[in-house]
Amino acid sequence: MxxxxxxxxxxxxxxxxxxxxxxxxxxxxxxxxxxxxxxxxAPACTTRTGPYQKEAEKFLGRPVDGRQSAADCRAVQSYQTRNGIRPNIGYAGPVTWAAMQAESTRRDPDADGKCPVNKGRVACVDLSRQISWIQDGKAVKFGPVPVRTGRKGHVTRTGAKKIYWRSVDHWSTLYNVRMPYAQFFDGGEAFHAIAGSVWSPPGSHGCVNMRTGDAKTYWSMLHNGDNVFVYGRKPGT
Missing domain, CATH: 1.20.5 (Single alpha-helices involved in coiled-coils or other helix-helix interfaces)
Structure with missing residues (x-):
């Protein structure tokens, strides 16, 4: 060639x-x-019926029969996915129900009158429902928002307290972790942001863990000397 x-x-x-x-x-x-x-x-839907099946069905506008169906699971799973709840497999457990409660109580979180809102601005923390909000008299100024409080053996202490120290970019030497927008109200217990999910078990070591945006808003609205009132009991503690 x-x-x-x-x-x-x-x-x-x-x-x-x-x-x-x-x-x-x-x-x-x-x-x-x-x-x-x-x-x-999304992961596969579970066929298991959760302990809060009826409550979730009612909240989501599903037929209320207390039995898991494929449609029920898809509705619960969609809600979990939107709210960052993991695992998002459509199981109506306590974490999912706590998030739904926080959303359903948005209009009047103190309907039961357990937080003393007649003493000026107060940050209320309801351990039973795992929610917190800021109220001034009859007006809800912010929230309610989901929170993660103390786990078993480290329960968040109840009662009337006041914010006494604030640290915007706090570092915990005890637990070797960042605590952004920390506002201390009782010993080492504080409102502060966390990097993970506020719905993740088992809970904090006593602090009131918050989503970053919520903790930032609390930082802008509260100051040293402002009231904090913690009441109720976290499920499982």
């Missing part, structure tokens, strides 16, 4: 190889996207 013929053959082969590689290059992102989509898909 002459040199010219070899050059032409090489050129044809290169063009064909370029077409093949181009096709592979176009297909590769699609494969990655499909793989990523599969990884992000």
């Amino acid at each position: 002459s040199a010219e013929a070899k050059r032409k053959a090489t050129s044809v082969l290169a063009r064909r190889l370029g077409v093949v590689l181009g096709a592979v290059g176009l297909a590769a992102p699609l494969t990655v996207a499909i793989g990523g989509s599969a990884q992000a898909a």
